[in-house]
Amino acid sequence: MGKRKIPLWSALVLSLVLAGGCGTTGTGAGGSAAAAKGPVWPAPPARPRIRYLRSIATPADLGIRQSLGRNWLARLSGSRPVHFVRPTSVADSQGRLYVADPGARALWILDPTQQRVIRVRQVGKSLLRTPVAVAVRADGVAFVADSTARRVYRVGSDGRFLGIAAEAGLQRPAGLAWDERRGRLYVVDSAGHRVLAYDRNGDKLFSWGVHGAGVGEFNYPTYATLDRQGHVLVTDSLNFRIQAFDADGHFLWQFGSHGDTSGSFALPKGVAVDSDGHVYVVDALFDAVQIFRPDGTLLLGFGRHGSGPGRFWLPAGIWIDAQDRIHVVDTYNHRVQVFQYLRAARQDTGGARP
Amino acid sequence: MNARQSRERSVGRGGRWLAGLLLMSVSLAVLAGNLALTKHNLTPSGPGPVKETARSGLCVFCHTPHHAQATRALWNRNLPGITYQLYQSPTMKAQPGQPTGASRLCLSCHDGVLALGSVRMPTPGSQFTLGPLTGPGSLGTNLSDDHPVSITYDSALAALQGQLVDPVTLPPAIHLDQNGQLQCTACHDPHEEINPDFLRMDDRYGNLCTACHQIPFWRGSIHATSTQTWTGAGTPPWPQPGFPTVGENACLSCHRPHGAGHPQWLMSQMDEPSNCTLCHDGTAAQKDVATEFLKPFHHPIESAQWTHRPDEDPVTMVRHVTCADCHNPHAATASPSAPGALTVGGSQQQVSGVSIAGAVVQAATYKYEICLKCHGLQEPSTPGILRQDATRNIRLRLDPANPSYHPVAAIGKNPTITGLDPKYTSASQIGCIDCHDNDTWTAGGTQPRGPHGSNFRYLLAQQYQADDPVVESYANYALCYKCHDRATLLNSTTGFPHNRHLVLDQASCAACHDAHGSRNNRALVDFMLRTRAGLPVVTPSSSGLLKFVPGATRGHGTCYLTCHGHDHNPSVY
Numbered sequence: 001m002g003k004r005k006i007p008l009w010s011a012l013v014l015s016l017v018l019a020g021g022c023g024t025t026g027t028g029a030g031g032s033a034a035a036a037k038g039p040v041w042p043a044p045p046a047r048p049r050i051r052y053l054r055s056i057a058t059p060a061d062l063g064i065r066q067s068l069g070r071n072w073l074a075r076l077s078g079s080r081p082v083h084f085v086r087p088t089s090v091a092d093s094q095g096r097l098y099v100a101d102p103g104a105r106a107l108w109i110l111d112p113t114q115q116r117v118i119r120v121r122q123v124g125k126s127l128l129r130t131p132v133a134v135a136v137r138a139d140g141v142a143f144v145a146d147s148t149a150r151r152v153y154r155v156g157s158d159g160r161f162l163g164i165a166a167e168a169g170l171q172r173p174a175g176l177a178w179d180e181r182r183g184r185l186y187v188v189d190s191a192g193h194r195v196l197a198y199d200r201n202g203d204k205l206f207s208w209g210v211h212g213a214g215v216g217e218f219n220y221p222t223y224a225t226l227d228r229q230g231h232v233l234v235t236d237s238l239n240f241r242i243q244a245f246d247a248d249g250h251f252l253w254q255f256g257s258h259g260d261t262s263g264s265f266a267l268p269k270g271v272a273v274d275s276d277g278h279v280y281v282v283d284a285l286f287d288a289v290q291i292f293r294p295d296g297t298l299l300l301g302f303g304r305h306g307s308g309p310g311r312f313w314l315p316a317g318i319w320i321d322a323q324d325r326i327h328v329v330d331t332y333n334h335r336v337q338v339f340q341y342l343r344a345a346r347q348d349t350g351g352a353r354p
Numbered sequence: 355m356n357a358r359q360s361r362e363r364s365v366g367r368g369g370r371w372l373a374g375l376l377l378m379s380v381s382l383a384v385l386a387g388n389l390a391l392t393k394h395n396l397t398p399s400g401p402g403p404v405k406e407t408a409r410s411g412l413c414v415f416c417h418t419p420h421h422a423q424a425t426r427a428l429w430n431r432n433l434p435g436i437t438y439q440l441y442q443s444p445t446m447k448a449q450p451g452q453p454t455g456a457s458r459l460c461l462s463c464h465d466g467v468l469a470l471g472s473v474r475m476p477t478p479g480s481q482f483t484l485g486p487l488t489g490p491g492s493l494g495t496n497l498s499d500d501h502p503v504s505i506t507y508d509s510a511l512a513a514l515q516g517q518l519v520d521p522v523t524l525p526p527a528i529h530l531d532q533n534g535q536l537q538c539t540a541c542h543d544p545h546e547e548i549n550p551d552f553l554r555m556d557d558r559y560g561n562l563c564t565a566c567h568q569i570p571f572w573r574g575s576i577h578a579t580s581t582q583t584w585t586g587a588g589t590p591p592w593p594q595p596g597f598p599t600v601g602e603n604a605c606l607s608c609h610r611p612h613g614a615g616h617p618q619w620l621m622s623q624m625d626e627p628s629n630c631t632l633c634h635d636g637t638a639a640q641k642d643v644a645t646e647f648l649k650p651f652h653h654p655i656e657s658a659q660w661t662h663r664p665d666e667d668p669v670t671m672v673r674h675v676t677c678a679d680c681h682n683p684h685a686a687t688a689s690p691s692a693p694g695a696l697t698v699g700g701s702q703q704q705v706s707g708v709s710i711a712g713a714v715v716q717a718a719t720y721k722y723e724i725c726l727k728c729h730g731l732q733e734p735s736t737p738g739i740l741r742q743d744a745t746r747n748i749r750l751r752l753d754p755a756n757p758s759y760h761p762v763a764a765i766g767k768n769p770t771i772t773g774l775d776p777k778y779t780s781a782s783q784i785g786c787i788d789c790h791d792n793d794t795w796t797a798g799g800t801q802p803r804g805p806h807g808s809n810f811r812y813l814l815a816q817q818y819q820a821d822d823p824v825v826e827s828y829a830n831y832a833l834c835y836k837c838h839d840r841a842t843l844l845n846s847t848t849g850f851p852h853n854r855h856l857v858l859d860q861a862s863c864a865a866c867h868d869a870h871g872s873r874n875n876r877a878l879v880d881f882m883l884r885t886r887a888g889l890p891v892v893t894p895s896s897s898g899l900l901k902f903v904p905g906a907t908r909g910h911g912t913c914y915l916t917c918h919g920h921d922h923n924p925s926v927y
Binding site: 009010042045046047049064088102130132147172174175189203211212213217218219220222236237238246258259260261262263264266267269283284285286287288291297300301305307313314316331332333334346 | 394397414415418419420421424425426429430431432433435436437438439440451452453458459461462463465466468469470586710867871
């Protein structure tokens with residue numbers, strides 16, 4: 001159970017290289033379109049794959065100017081600016097950013113186009129208690145999982161309460177994933193150790209999973225995502241692995257082991273897939289995001305403990321949009337960090353060479 | 355070295371090894387055995403008895419197993435793999451609200467997903483309102499409704515804060531981490547659930563809280579010792595199931611270390627007065643104070659917006675009122691004040707006030723000093739009677755340097771006063787609550803004394819019509835007639851002709867007298883220029899004068915004024 005320190009020489013090399021990488025902008029490699037500003041991973045001379053874009057902690061970070069006239073929130077809260085408190089999950093749709101923030105007991109909807117920010121605290125007659133996850137439909141309707149209330153709510157893009165999407169039998173709804181093509185909502189029930197599927201009307205279709213460590217079994221699963229084929233990837237957190245299932249819940253593959261080194265997991269949380277099929281797993285205790293091929297090969301890890309760009313403090317959820325922008329919810333830095341997956345011009349198999 | 359000797363020697367050595375191994379495995383087994391029975395048994399063993407092989411697997415959920423070899427990242431093959439520092443990493447300038455050390459480990463699971471654990475989970479029973487964004491609705495990243503963790507708790511902090519125990523004297527049960535920081539593990543032992551919620555100490559009588567927090571005067575106070583129980587009606591005042599009596603719940607009657615309704619001071623209820631009224635409505639406390647504030651005239655505690663601070667300066671504070679302005683919940687005792695006593699009773703121990711001279715006192719000696727904290731420093735902004743001397747600062751009127759005043763701060767100025775109720779003499783002193791009191795109080799009832807609420811304007815114990823005109827009757831001036839005998843006033847043939855003014859002309863006592871004091875005249879004379887509604891009462895005489903000139907002796911005087919159409923220019927008595 002002890003920890004072995006990194007040998008001094010490799011620590012020095014590592015810190016020098018990383019410091020260099022974080023400090024410099026991308027050089028060479030034929031000045032690509034994005035005027036390379038943020039730090040990249042891996043550090044040069046390796047081909048950059050991930051670039052830091054920005055952090056979002058307040059609406060101003062998205063260019064939303066809060067004026068007293070238009071924004072009732074600013075009036076009520078006086079001069080104190082709107083800020084994420086303890087966000088855990090993020091998704092976007094139609095240019096709007098949806099952030100589930102159990103610290104604020106709210107779902108934030110940030111709309112730069114309409115220059116407004118909506119804070120959803122009330123759902124029907126109840127108040128949101130611990131809204132830990134959000135998933136969004138293409139039409140902007142959001143699903144919010146409230147783990148304490150044991151419900152998944154439907155909320156419109158204007159913050160209006162639309163109804164309860166899932167309730168019966170849920171012990172602790174956590175991660176959500178919405179399949180636009182099939183019109184299905186997948187709900188991860190963390191304390192129930194299973195995944196449930198609902199149709200767009202909120203009717204339960206089927207569920208799978210029991211408590212255990214075997215194939216297709218779960219031990220406190222947390223988050224879920226869909227890949228481009230509609231397969232469901234579930235973070236089986238306390239089995240320290242990712243399991244993938246087809247759209248009907250049949251087991252496909254898994255990878256992951258428990259440990260304190262790169263390539264293993266200490267506490268995996270959010271999971272997402274980019275357009276090349278790479279699997280991104282957020283590890284809260286590593287304060288890092290690790291990227292894998294579906295067969296479990298480690299491609300890259302980025303992030304360290306801290307508060308600056310590319311640093312995390314107990315991160316949780318992750319969401320990758322259609323343009324391969326990676327949103328990582330940096331919970332205890334009270335923000336969402338956005339990175340860009342730098343796709344190769346030609347089909348990339350994950351890189352036998354840099 | 356025959357066989358027997360060598361055997362004995364090997365047994366000796368082997369015996370020690372065996373004994374050591376046995377001891378370690380027994381203690382680990384005990385620890386694991388205890389852990390296996392708690393909620394922290396996270397092994398995927400499913401329902402049924404815990405399997406033997408799960409014992410080693412029990413620990414890994416928090417004590418991540420170490421891998422000898424780190425995997426190299428394919429996209430970064432130039433560098434070796436990384437071994438991550440999980441929770442021993444340097445603090446790297448943690449902001450308030452950012453967990454370090456063992457708290458990182460706890461909060462990585464107690465996130466509302468893997469565990470609910472009451473981190474930012476609303477406490478059952480706390481009332482929720484959608485009011486203005488106070489409490490947890492307040493925006494800001496370091497306003498946590500949980501007890502702070504990952505803070506350095508050292509002697510300097512204890513000295514600065516003033517109500518904390520020096521950490522070197524903490525009981526052994528409370529564990530600070532090796533950096534001297536307070537983490538979740540200071541109060542919780544994640545391995546064993548000897549006390550509920552994995553607490554390291556039994557929290558009966560607030561033992562866990564008071565191990566660090568030394569609140570002055572708490573020990574003998576009523577909230578620390580009361581044997582009152584909760585009737586079960588309404589919202590529970592403490593987290594259920596809790597202990598049976600108020601004293602045993604102690605701090606938890608008003609505070610929540612996790613999921614507090616209001617983050618500052620970790621108050622249990624979001625609505626400020628509810629912290630008190632949940633018990634003081636007859637469901638736990640003996641008296642029902644909450645109903646008093648429903649009367650038409652009351653101290654407006656329902657408007658409290660957490661403006662009050664325990665360390666506020668009465669001179670500069672924003673005007674507000676809440677229970678804590680008159681009562682100190684940590685110091686109040688049950689011993690009521692003797693009837694007629696001027697000094698504070700048990701319920702008002704250790705409350706700040708303002709003396710009659712205008713100086714702030716940290717612990718008021720006299721009850722009136724607590725009233726003067728708000729009513730003796732500033733002019734009120736609400737509409738009121740306008741007098742010739744316009745001040746409505748009560749302290750200025752009660753000042754013993756004035757020519758006349760009701761004897762609250764000092765004995766009165768009239769040694770020859772007559773017509774008093776036999777209880778009182780010219781040397782008596784009264785308190786604010788002799789006039790401002792509960793109008794429906796009965797001996798032996800559930801209603802409290804004190805200026806909480808009244809059906810009479812000005813929070814009076816009895817009726818006093820301070821308007822114009824007023825039909826004279828005992829009922830209309832019951833407050834005055836309580837002490838000043840009505841028969842003597844109305845039937846006297848010497849001195850001021852009260853009968854003509856009160857009965858015939860229907861002038862109120864208030865037309866000429868200010869009930870608190872007069873800075874210019876004796877006998878509390880200070881003419882009412884306008885009523886509360888703004889209607890004129892006493893106006894200058896035909897020669898433009900408006901004044902009272904006292905005669906050489908009491909019972910004689912001259913008035914210049916116009917009132918009810920009568921021109922006094924002058925009138926002499």
